[in-house]
Each structure stands twice: as C-alpha cells, then as structure tokens.
Amino acid sequence: MFQEPAQGAARTPTPTPTPTPGRRRGASRARGAPEAPAQGGGRPRAEPGRGFGSSGSPAAPRRPGCRLPGTRPPLSSGARGVRTCSARPAPARGRPRRSGAGGRQAGPRGPASASRAPRAAAPLHLRAGRGGPGPGMARGGRRRERAGHAQRRGGGGGGGRGRREAGGGGRGAAVYLRRGQLGGAGGGGARGAGGGAAPPHHARAPLRGGCQAPGSGQGSGGGGGTMVVTGGDRAPSRRPGCGLARVGAAALLAGASCLCYGRSLRGEFVHDDVWAIVNNPDVRPGAPLRWSIFSNDFWGKGMAENTSHKSYRPLCVLTFKLNIFLTGMNPFYFHAVNVVLHCLVTLVLMYTCDKAVFRNRGLAFATALLFAVHPIHTEAVAGIVGRADVLACLLFLLAFLSYNRSVDQHHVGECFPPTASPFFLLLSLFLGTCAMLVKETGVTVFGVCLVYDLFSLSHKQEKSSNGVIHQRSPQQPGSPQPPSLPTHPHRENGKQHRFPHRGAWGGCHSPSPPEPKSSGFPGSPRAMWSMMRCLTARSNRNFLLTMRPFLKRATLVISYVTVVLYFRLWIMGGSMPLFSEQDNPASFSPYILTSMGYCILFVHGLSKLCTWLNRCGATTLTVSTVLLLLLFSWKTVKQNEIWLSRESLFRSGVQTLPHNAKVHYNYANFLKDQGRNREAISHYRTALRLYPRHASALNNLGTLTRDAAEAKMYYQRALQLNPQHNRALFNLGNLLKSQEKKEEAITLLKDSIQYGPEFADAYSSLASLLAEQERFKEAEEIYQAGIKNCPDSSDLHNNYGVFLVDTGSPEKAVAHYQQAIALSPSHHVAMVNLGRLYRSLGDNSAAEEWYKRALQVARKAEILSPLGALYYNTGRYEEALQIYREAAALQPSQRELRLALAQVLAVMGQTKEAEKMTNHIVSEETGCLECYRLLSAIYSKQEHHDKALDVIDKALQLKPKDPKVVSELFFTKGNQLREQNLLDKAFESYKAAVELNPDQAQAWMNMGGIQHIKGNYVSARAYYERALQLVPDSKLLQENLAKLDRLEKRLQEVREKDQT
Structure with missing residues (x-):
C-alpha cells in the first residue's frame, strides 16, 4: 500500500516492498449489470460498454489505437x-483489454490546470x-x-x-x-x-x-x-522568488564571512608570513619571476635540498607574487584576498551541498553558514600563509563539482552511468591538480570523487528519499514477473541528485526494508548494504559489465594521479618529506577535509534530530543552533585580534599554553627582536625549565647575556646538546674572536659553515676575520664561496663590496653594492655605502642621489649623517644644518650627531649656541676629546685664546693613544700661542707636533714663519723647504719663500754696502 508521509516531513511517499490489493466492501454486482447511479442523483447512468471516470462524468471517447x-x-x-x-x-503496444463483461472502461480527462x-x-x-x-x-x-x-x-x-x-x-x-x-x-x-x-x-x-x-x-x-x-x-x-532567495542566502553568507574576518584586514605579516613572503627569495619585492618557483618549496628553498620542508605549493607562491606586483608589500591587500577567497569557498560549499549532499536547500545553507563563522578557520583566513588552505579548498570543491557534472545524470539501464562530458572530467583533473599545487592535501579530491561516485550510485531502492515509486511491470495473472524496470534519475525542486534510486542493480536486490525519510545524506547504511550485497552476490555475473563506466573513470583518475605524484617525487629529488608539525606548522591546518566534513555531519545530525522531536523540541534545537552560530561568530572575531601582530599572537600562545616550551621560545624571540631583553631572558629560561634540552633557547640566551663567561657557557651547553648547531658555533666563534683567540674562532666559524652552508653570516664573519689578519686571498675565497652558496644574500654582497673597497677595488665593489640593492630594494646600508664610494671617487651628485634613495627607504640618523657631511664639505651649510638638526632630533642621545651640529653652527657663526651645545656634551662625558678641540676652535673664533689654551691642555691630559691626534693637539696649541704672540712657546708646540707626525706640513711652515719673523732666515728656509716637499703646490709657501729671497737679497746688499 502507499502510505501518506508523516506530519511535518516532506511530502514524499514511502512505499512498501509489495503493494496491497484494495479491499472490497459488501457483495459485488453481477457482471455486465449497469452500475448504480451516483449519490445525489445528479450523475448520469453509464451506458453499456461505457463507464464513469474518476470525477463521475461521462468517459471520454477512446482514441484509435491507444489504450485509454x-x-x-x-x-x-x-x-x-x-x-x-x-x-x-500515443498508440499502445498490444491489443486493448476489456474489463468485466461489459466492454472497455474509459475514464474522462481530468480538468486542466494552468501551466507556465x-x-x-x-x-x-x-x-x-x-x-x-x-x-x-x-x-x-x-x-x-x-x-x-x-x-x-x-x-x-x-x-x-x-x-x-x-x-x-x-x-x-x-x-x-x-x-x-x-x-x-x-x-x-x-x-x-x-x-x-x-x-x-x-x-x-x-x-x-x-x-x-x-x-x-x-x-x-x-x-x-x-x-x-x-x-x-x-x-x-521552486516557489516564485526562489532566485531572490538564493541571492539573499549568498549575500547573507558573504556578509557573515566579511563580518567575522573584517578585523583581520588590519593585520601585519606574522609568524610564517615573514618566512614565506618577506624573506622568501621567490616572492620578495624586486625578485624576478623565475622558473625556480616550480622547483623550490613554499619557503624558497630547493625541493631537492636536504633542508627543504618539501612543501610544494608553486601556485600559492604565484598568488603572493601577484599581490606584490599589484599592491606592493602592503599586508592589507594580502588579507583582503584571503577574506574574499573565504567568501567564495563558503558560497561554493553551499552550492555543492545543495547539488550533491542535501535535498533541502536550507540544510545546505546551514552547513555553509556554520563553515563561514567557525573559529577553527581563523588561522587559515587571518594568517596570510593560510591562503594555501583557502585556495586549495576552493579548487577542491570546484574539482568535485566538475567530476559530478561529468557523469550522466539521466542515464537509465545500468548501475553506473557513463561519462556524459569528457570536458568536465578533464576539467576536474585539471582543477584537482591545481588544488594539489596550491597545497599538498588537495590531491585528496580525486579519492573523494571516486568514493562518492561508487557509494552514491549504490544508494538505490529508497523510495522514501525522493518520491519515485518503483514497481514491476504489469503481468498476466499467473505469469512470471521479470526484474523491475529502472526509472529515470529524478529531479526534485529543480536540482539533480547523484543518488539515482533504481529498481534493480545488475539483478541484485537488497533484502533490507525501505528506510524512513531522511535529509538525503549519501552513504546511508542501506546504500552501503546494497552495494556490498551486489559486490558479493555470486548470481550477479554481469556486475563487471555494469561497472565498466565507473572502472574507466577510476582507471583514468588513478593513472593520472600516479603520474602526478611521480612528478612531485622527481621534483623533491627522490626523497619523501620528513618534516613534522613542529618544523612546518603551516602544513597542518585543518581546513579542507575535516572542517567541511564536520559541518556536513553536524547539520545532517541536526536534521535527523529534528525529525525525532516534537514541535517544541525542534524549536528549542533551532534556537540552540542559532545561539551556537552567534557564539562561533563572536569567537572568530576575538581570534582575529590575536593574528593582528606578532606580539598578540605569541602572547596569546603563552596565555593559552603556559606549559608549552615552544610558545615561550617564540615569544622570547619576538621580545629579543624588539629589544626587550629582560623579558626575553625570562621566557628563554622558562622554555629551558619546561624543556632543558632546547639547544636554540640556550644559544639565544647566550646572545643576550652581557657576561662573556656566562655566554660562553650557554654556547657550550647548546653544542653539547647539538654539536652541529651552526648558530651556536657561529656565536661562540665571534665571542672568541672578540677575545683575540682568532685561530680558535676561525676553526669554529669553518665548522659553522660546514654544518650550515647556507648561513651567510658565517661567511662574512670568517672573511672579515681573515682580512684583519691580512690574509686577503683566503678572505676573498670565503666571500666567493659564500656568494656561490648564498646567491640571494644581500648582506653578503654588501660586505664583499666593503672588502673590495678596503683592498683597492672600488669598481668591483660598485657591482656588488648594486646587486645587494637588487636583491633587497630596501637595503639602505648598501645604498649608503654606494654613496660613500661615489663620494670618495669625487662624484658628489651620484653620492647625493644614493643618500636620498636610502632616505626614501628609511629616515634614519645613520643615513642623514653622511648626507649632512656631504653638504658641509661642499659648503652647503644651510642644508647641512637642516639635515643635522633632523638627525639629532631622531637620536638625541648620539654624541657624534650633536657634535657635528655644533660644528656646523660654529662655522655659520652661531658660536654661542655651538658653545652651549658642546659644553653640554662635555658635562655628560668629560672624556670627549673632540669636544675640547671644537671648544678650542669656538673660543679661538671668539678670540678667547686663554680659554682655548685651557681646553687644549685638558685634551692633552686625556693622553690619546693615536700620535696623529696628539700631533694635531700640539699644532692647535701652537696656533693659540702664536695668536698671543708667544712665539717661542708656539715654536716648541709646533716642534712637538712634527716630532709626532713628520708629515704635518702646516707645522713645518709655521715653524719657518716664526724663524722668518725672528730673522733666522736660514732656519726659516730649511723649514719652508721641508714643508714644500710635503705640499709642493702650496702658494703660501712659495710666497713665503719669495719674501725670504727678497729679504736675503736686501740683506746681502746691505752687507755689501757696509763692506764697501
């Protein structure tokens, strides 16, 4: 019998295995007798050979050749x-049959209904x-x-x-x-x-x-x-306005996604973003688009290298590259792309559930809404590197939909329909490959498609799930009944379902009774039972023939995936990935499979639970679900705040997992980078207390310790735990280098390079140490080896340029400075070095240009200072004064900048302000030798020669170790004595100056001048000639010698007159 559906469920009837014949009430009339008139007397009596229709009206005339x-x-x-x-x-097959004794019975046409x-x-x-x-x-x-x-x-x-x-x-x-x-x-x-x-x-x-x-x-x-x-x-x-309802549902999902993740747009580059984008040589600004993207891993290392994490995601890297090309390194646009992708994934998930999972569009919407607001996705959406998860999820769903579209939805007569569209099948393979090239887990879409194809097509003989009624063909009484005829895959509510409910599957029938009406979730126990029965049925000899279409698709997909995986293995150099969650946490985000599956199962369970509850219980369950979604939304918004900055992320980790050593280590690294050394030391020690064998924590703790002995102890403990810790070897080598234990330092630095051949700092440190020992050839070999192993290290190119300038090859240095800038367009140190190089070569305009380019990158005092010196030395005192004022404002505690500013003020005649500033520096640091020299010049300009002599004497009392500096001080003292007409004392000061620095030409000339004034022309000539040897082009010396010649000539004439 056909049963009416239960109240509250969808209007799909549930058939029983076999129909029940209708019961008769009372005795039947004699054959051929006319029927009784209808109740009410308004109905006509049937004529012989004719009957009444279902509505009681006269039967319609029979059409020729057609059974009515x-x-x-x-x-x-x-x-x-x-x-x-x-x-x-249309004409019927076979002869018409008659009913009873009276001829064929015909029913009238029913009233027509309006059609669209x-x-x-x-x-x-x-x-x-x-x-x-x-x-x-x-x-x-x-x-x-x-x-x-x-x-x-x-x-x-x-x-x-x-x-x-x-x-x-x-x-x-x-x-x-x-x-x-x-x-x-x-x-x-x-x-x-x-x-x-x-x-x-x-x-x-x-x-x-x-x-x-x-x-x-x-x-x-x-x-x-x-x-x-x-x-x-x-x-x-669907009802009128269903298109508007679809648009409304999509808008609601997109709005919920944007509201939940809108705050992430203010985020920075945090955690893995720094390594995957900022420090990635394939992604960072200025890096050319090279084929190496398809041979490097997600972090920019070669896939075949032992240190690679084997995370092969070239398409995701290309999206980062496109982001930088269009919008630069602004993290806002990186986050905006992630939010848009999340909205798209949510919408496509609703469409997928609507087409392939649920028959009720409301359940598909609920699944997508739960997916949109679930806080477990915060890491994938708010973290920029999580784009690999989001984009792979989108391609996963599109590949699944394409595969589903490729199978014939209207096929009749076989258990497995053939491939209706090879284009969509190939498109599914292409999209699945793209998903795998975005993130490795995307390859699972191929398995999902095959399993869905297999299980969904075994979901048969469930009349309650779609309302299609399957019966056997009518037979003559007593005739054998053939197998049931398969019906067409149905359409309900305007969408196709890949659960065609067939009356037979290769002649195999499930003995299980029909299930009650459900939400249409595939893979029900009945479907699995039916498939297993058919797989194990011995009588089903044609089973492989009926499976041929599915086997063809499965063979194609499996063969293709095998080829793709072999290609990936070849890219990796034949080695499988060995990383763990601790090494590469970006590879373990639960975004694609577990999250979508969880949402689908959760909504399916709610729909089942609603059918078991009364109206009050269903209302309570609905309200509880809405409250749960609101709670998830609030939690997602709060989680976005955690991913706004490195500090908030690491602090949250410490608060959430206070007993985890790794979160304390990460937070300590951040604090160290921020210069908050005391807090960093505290968290490093906490990490060591929780995990005493943390070698990196010991190494970093040694870098923050001011006590050399304690730092050495930390480095040695780290090397005991990990003898191949290249950074501990590097730090210990630099410590020994500072202690003048250079041979031991060289050995440790070489070991650091051996265990970390891509550690560029070790090459620079070792080469500089060899250069200090004047082992220039070895130093150059180290630099060249470092550039070969670390071609993308901008710091190494910059340091090699400095080495070439020091060894007299400025032309070669220019190329390496420019290469450092090409690798890192924000490398302002290389720009400043290049400006200084051009300044030394006399190209002031080029030097000024590079200084200004460096200022565009960073407005720092160390960049302003050389530009101010350029302006000062070229006589552009106003510009120099402006530059030095800005630099002193940026770093008011830096003595050199304030002293340079005072010097410019003194030159420009603002001696009072210069004197005040210089005395303030001296009060802060009494051992400032340059301050005394500047004060001497200021007092000399003010003609306060006594004060000038006093500050020079204070400077000499400091006993500088450099003889040239002491020579300058004696020369300055001689000048002050000469201004006071103390020529003998001045001569003694000049004499002390030339004894310390024989190349002091000005002192020789002043000594000659004093002797010239005293009339000691012979001595004066000797001093002048000595100075002229040092500065042969000095016009002043030539004039003094000319005067001396004239005096000597006059003196000779006078003597000759006296003799005569």
Missing part, C-alpha cells in the same frame, strides 16, 4: 507495475493517492498546491448503491508537476467500471512504448497502478 489513460490490463492480486508514459497519448511557459522536457513523478470509497459517491481529482508543485490526486471510480456494493475507486496517483498537468492513474474496480485518468491537455513529449494506463480489473479486484511519466511542460522548480 484511465484503464489498465488486469493484474494478479497485489501486483503493481511501472509504466513509462508521456503526457501526450514551456521549458525542456523533464521527468515527472507520480505519487499514489487514495480514491474515494463510499456508497455511490465518486471523489474527483482533488487538487493541492504544496511547495510550489501542482499535485493531483486521481479519484476513485463510481460507487455502488450502499456499503455492500463495492465502489470502483482504487488508488489513483498524485503527480508532481513541473509545468502543465496530468490526471491521476485510475484504480481498478470490482467487476465494474474502474476509475480513469486523463493525460494533460498541454502534453508535448510522446509516450515511451505507448500509453498503457492502468485500467479496471475483474475477479478479486485489480490493484491500482502507478506510472512514471516523462515529458510534459516544465515549471519552475
């Missing part, structure tokens, strides 16, 4: 059949309806409008005169209409006229195999028939 839609051949008791019929009558504009033909599904039993009362086709579907129930035939006379109405059929109308199939009466059903007036498609409608029966009563009708005009699958 309201009649059917007699069946054995309880037998039902499935007929495939079009909405337009015609569309392409699609399957229409009939559902059983009850006829109206009753004495002499026939119930016509009663129409219902439910869920946007036109449903017509076929009425019973004419009734008898009382309860003892059997009414004709068996079970008709209700029709789910897409567009147009169709009358219900009539039920057979008992010895009389059966109910009839009329086809629609607007039918279009022809009948398949003729129009054989169920008719009346005789004997114990025929069973009412059910037929599946194809063709007819299609109507919109």
Whole structure:
C-alpha cells in the first residue's frame, strides 16, 4: 500500500516492498449489470460498454489505437507495475483489454490546470493517492498546491448503491508537476467500471512504448497502478522568488564571512608570513619571476635540498607574487584576498551541498553558514600563509563539482552511468591538480570523487528519499514477473541528485526494508548494504559489465594521479618529506577535509534530530543552533585580534599554553627582536625549565647575556646538546674572536659553515676575520664561496663590496653594492655605502642621489649623517644644518650627531649656541676629546685664546693613544700661542707636533714663519723647504719663500754696502 508521509516531513511517499490489493466492501454486482447511479442523483447512468471516470462524468471517447489513460490490463492480486508514459497519448503496444463483461472502461480527462511557459522536457513523478470509497459517491481529482508543485490526486471510480456494493475507486496517483498537468492513474474496480485518468491537455513529449494506463480489473479486484511519466511542460522548480532567495542566502553568507574576518584586514605579516613572503627569495619585492618557483618549496628553498620542508605549493607562491606586483608589500591587500577567497569557498560549499549532499536547500545553507563563522578557520583566513588552505579548498570543491557534472545524470539501464562530458572530467583533473599545487592535501579530491561516485550510485531502492515509486511491470495473472524496470534519475525542486534510486542493480536486490525519510545524506547504511550485497552476490555475473563506466573513470583518475605524484617525487629529488608539525606548522591546518566534513555531519545530525522531536523540541534545537552560530561568530572575531601582530599572537600562545616550551621560545624571540631583553631572558629560561634540552633557547640566551663567561657557557651547553648547531658555533666563534683567540674562532666559524652552508653570516664573519689578519686571498675565497652558496644574500654582497673597497677595488665593489640593492630594494646600508664610494671617487651628485634613495627607504640618523657631511664639505651649510638638526632630533642621545651640529653652527657663526651645545656634551662625558678641540676652535673664533689654551691642555691630559691626534693637539696649541704672540712657546708646540707626525706640513711652515719673523732666515728656509716637499703646490709657501729671497737679497746688499 502507499502510505501518506508523516506530519511535518516532506511530502514524499514511502512505499512498501509489495503493494496491497484494495479491499472490497459488501457483495459485488453481477457482471455486465449497469452500475448504480451516483449519490445525489445528479450523475448520469453509464451506458453499456461505457463507464464513469474518476470525477463521475461521462468517459471520454477512446482514441484509435491507444489504450485509454484511465484503464489498465488486469493484474494478479497485489501486483503493481511501472509504466513509462508521456503526457501526450500515443498508440499502445498490444491489443486493448476489456474489463468485466461489459466492454472497455474509459475514464474522462481530468480538468486542466494552468501551466507556465514551456521549458525542456523533464521527468515527472507520480505519487499514489487514495480514491474515494463510499456508497455511490465518486471523489474527483482533488487538487493541492504544496511547495510550489501542482499535485493531483486521481479519484476513485463510481460507487455502488450502499456499503455492500463495492465502489470502483482504487488508488489513483498524485503527480508532481513541473509545468502543465496530468490526471491521476485510475484504480481498478470490482467487476465494474474502474476509475480513469486523463493525460494533460498541454502534453508535448510522446509516450515511451505507448500509453498503457492502468485500467479496471475483474475477479478479486485489480490493484491500482502507478506510472512514471516523462515529458510534459516544465515549471519552475521552486516557489516564485526562489532566485531572490538564493541571492539573499549568498549575500547573507558573504556578509557573515566579511563580518567575522573584517578585523583581520588590519593585520601585519606574522609568524610564517615573514618566512614565506618577506624573506622568501621567490616572492620578495624586486625578485624576478623565475622558473625556480616550480622547483623550490613554499619557503624558497630547493625541493631537492636536504633542508627543504618539501612543501610544494608553486601556485600559492604565484598568488603572493601577484599581490606584490599589484599592491606592493602592503599586508592589507594580502588579507583582503584571503577574506574574499573565504567568501567564495563558503558560497561554493553551499552550492555543492545543495547539488550533491542535501535535498533541502536550507540544510545546505546551514552547513555553509556554520563553515563561514567557525573559529577553527581563523588561522587559515587571518594568517596570510593560510591562503594555501583557502585556495586549495576552493579548487577542491570546484574539482568535485566538475567530476559530478561529468557523469550522466539521466542515464537509465545500468548501475553506473557513463561519462556524459569528457570536458568536465578533464576539467576536474585539471582543477584537482591545481588544488594539489596550491597545497599538498588537495590531491585528496580525486579519492573523494571516486568514493562518492561508487557509494552514491549504490544508494538505490529508497523510495522514501525522493518520491519515485518503483514497481514491476504489469503481468498476466499467473505469469512470471521479470526484474523491475529502472526509472529515470529524478529531479526534485529543480536540482539533480547523484543518488539515482533504481529498481534493480545488475539483478541484485537488497533484502533490507525501505528506510524512513531522511535529509538525503549519501552513504546511508542501506546504500552501503546494497552495494556490498551486489559486490558479493555470486548470481550477479554481469556486475563487471555494469561497472565498466565507473572502472574507466577510476582507471583514468588513478593513472593520472600516479603520474602526478611521480612528478612531485622527481621534483623533491627522490626523497619523501620528513618534516613534522613542529618544523612546518603551516602544513597542518585543518581546513579542507575535516572542517567541511564536520559541518556536513553536524547539520545532517541536526536534521535527523529534528525529525525525532516534537514541535517544541525542534524549536528549542533551532534556537540552540542559532545561539551556537552567534557564539562561533563572536569567537572568530576575538581570534582575529590575536593574528593582528606578532606580539598578540605569541602572547596569546603563552596565555593559552603556559606549559608549552615552544610558545615561550617564540615569544622570547619576538621580545629579543624588539629589544626587550629582560623579558626575553625570562621566557628563554622558562622554555629551558619546561624543556632543558632546547639547544636554540640556550644559544639565544647566550646572545643576550652581557657576561662573556656566562655566554660562553650557554654556547657550550647548546653544542653539547647539538654539536652541529651552526648558530651556536657561529656565536661562540665571534665571542672568541672578540677575545683575540682568532685561530680558535676561525676553526669554529669553518665548522659553522660546514654544518650550515647556507648561513651567510658565517661567511662574512670568517672573511672579515681573515682580512684583519691580512690574509686577503683566503678572505676573498670565503666571500666567493659564500656568494656561490648564498646567491640571494644581500648582506653578503654588501660586505664583499666593503672588502673590495678596503683592498683597492672600488669598481668591483660598485657591482656588488648594486646587486645587494637588487636583491633587497630596501637595503639602505648598501645604498649608503654606494654613496660613500661615489663620494670618495669625487662624484658628489651620484653620492647625493644614493643618500636620498636610502632616505626614501628609511629616515634614519645613520643615513642623514653622511648626507649632512656631504653638504658641509661642499659648503652647503644651510642644508647641512637642516639635515643635522633632523638627525639629532631622531637620536638625541648620539654624541657624534650633536657634535657635528655644533660644528656646523660654529662655522655659520652661531658660536654661542655651538658653545652651549658642546659644553653640554662635555658635562655628560668629560672624556670627549673632540669636544675640547671644537671648544678650542669656538673660543679661538671668539678670540678667547686663554680659554682655548685651557681646553687644549685638558685634551692633552686625556693622553690619546693615536700620535696623529696628539700631533694635531700640539699644532692647535701652537696656533693659540702664536695668536698671543708667544712665539717661542708656539715654536716648541709646533716642534712637538712634527716630532709626532713628520708629515704635518702646516707645522713645518709655521715653524719657518716664526724663524722668518725672528730673522733666522736660514732656519726659516730649511723649514719652508721641508714643508714644500710635503705640499709642493702650496702658494703660501712659495710666497713665503719669495719674501725670504727678497729679504736675503736686501740683506746681502746691505752687507755689501757696509763692506764697501
């Protein structure tokens, strides 16, 4: 029998395994006798050979060569059949059968219902309806409008005169209409006229195999028939405005995603973002687009290298490169792309669930909404490197939809439909490959597609899940029953389902009873049981033939994936990845499979639970679910704040996992980078207390310790735990270098290079140490080896340029400075060095240009200082004053900048301000030698020679170790004494100056001048000539010598006159 659905569930009938024949009430009338008039007297009596239809009106005339839609051949008791019929009558197969003694019974056409504009033909599904039993009362086709579907129930035939006379109405059929109308199939009466059903007036498609409608029966009563009708005009699958509802649902999902993750747009580059984007040689600004992206891992290292994490994600790296090309290194746009991708994933997930998982669009929307607001996705969306998860998830869903689209959705006659669209199958392979090239876990989409193909097609004989009724073909009484005919895959509510419920699967039937109505979730226990029965059935000899389409697809997919995986193995150099979650946490984000599957299972469970609860319980469950979604949304918004900066991220880790050594280590690294050394030391020690064998924590703790002995102890402990810790070897080598233990330092630095050949700092430190020992050839070999092993190290190129300048190869140094800038466009140190190089070469304009380029990168005092010196030395004192004022404001505690500013003020005549600034520096640091020299010049300009002599004496009391500096001080003292006309003392000061520095030409010249004034022309000439040897182009010396020649000539003339 056909049972009505339970209250509150969808209007899909649940069939029983076998139909139950209709019961007869009272005695039947004699064969051939006319039926009793209908109750009420308003109905005409049937003529001989004619009967009444389901509505009690006269039967319609029979068309030639066609069995009438309201009649059917007699069946054995309880037998039902499935007929495939079009909405337009066509000639029937075989001779028409007669019912009872009186000729063929015909049912009238049912009233037509309004139809919408015609569309392409699609399957229409009939559902059983009850006829109206009753004495002499026939119930016509009663129409219902439910869920946007036109449903017509076929009425019973004419009734008898009382309860003892059997009414004709068996079970008709209700029709789910897409567009147009169709009358219900009539039920057979008992010895009389059966109910009839009329086809629609607007039918279009022809009948398949003729129009054989169920008719009346005789004997114990025929069973009412059910037929599946194809063709007819299609109507919109949902209520009016469903398109607007789809847009509204999509807008709500996108809005929820943006609201939850909008705050992440203010985030920085944090954690793995620094290594995957900022420090990645394949991504960072200025790096050319090279094919090495397809041979390097996610972090920019070669896949074949032993230190590579083997995370092969070239397409994700390309998206980072595109971001930088379009918007630069602004993290806002990186985060914006992630949020947009998350919105797209949410929308595609809803579409996927709507098409392939749930029959109820509301459940698909609930799944996508749960996915959109779940806080577990915060790391993937708020963290920029999480784009690999989000983009791979999007491609995963698109590949799955393409595979689903490639399979024939309308195939009939086999368990596994063939491939309807090779294009979509190839597109699925392409999208799956792209998902795998975005993140490794994307390869799982191929397995999901094959498993879904296998299990969903085994989901059969579940009438309750889609409303399609499957019956055996009508047979003659006593004839053997052939296997059930498969029906078309159905359409309900305007969408296709990949769960075609077939009446037979290779001749194998499941013995399990039909399941109750569900939400359409695939892979139900019945489906699995049915598939396993067919897989193990010995009688099913044609099983492999029916599986051939699926096996072809599976073979193609598996072969393709095998080739792709072998290619990936070749890229990795033949070694499999050996990283762990601690080494590469970006490879373990639970975004694609577990999260989507969790959301689907959760919503499916809620839908099941709702069917078991009463209305009050269902309302409570709905409210609880809404509150849960709100709680998830709030948690997601709060989690976004954690990913805004490195500090908030690491602090959250410490607060959440206070007993985890790694989070303390990471937070200590951040504090060390920020210069908060005391806090960093505390967290390093906490990490060591939780995990005493943390070698890196010991090494970093040694770098923060001011005590050399304690730092050495930490480095040695780190090397005891890990003798190949290249950074501990490097730090210990530098410590020994500072202690003048250079040979030991060289040995340790060489070991650091051996265990870390890509550690550029070790090459620079070792080469500089060799250069200090004047082992220039070895130093140059170390630099060249470092550039070969670390070609992308901008610091190494810069340091090599400094080495070349010191060794007299400035032209070569220019190329390496420029290479350092090309590798790192923000390398302002290389720009400043290049400016100084051009300044030394006399190209002041080029030097000024590079200084200004460096200032565009960073407005720092160490860049402003050389530019101010350039302006000072070229006589541009106003610009120099402005530059030095800015530099002193940036670093007011730096003595050299304030002293340079005071010097510029003194030169410009602002001696009072210069004196005040210089005395303030001296009060802070009494041992400032340059301050005393500057004060001497200031006092000399103010003609305060006594004060100038006092500060020079204080400077000499400091006893500088450099003899040239002491020579300068004696020369300055001699100048002050000469200004006071203390020529003898001045001569002694000049004499002390030339003894310390014989190349002091000015002192020799001043000594000659003093002797010249005193009249010691011979001594004066000797001093002048010595100075002229040092500065042969000095015009002042030449003038003094000329004066001396004239004086000597006059003196000679005077002597000659005296002699005469």
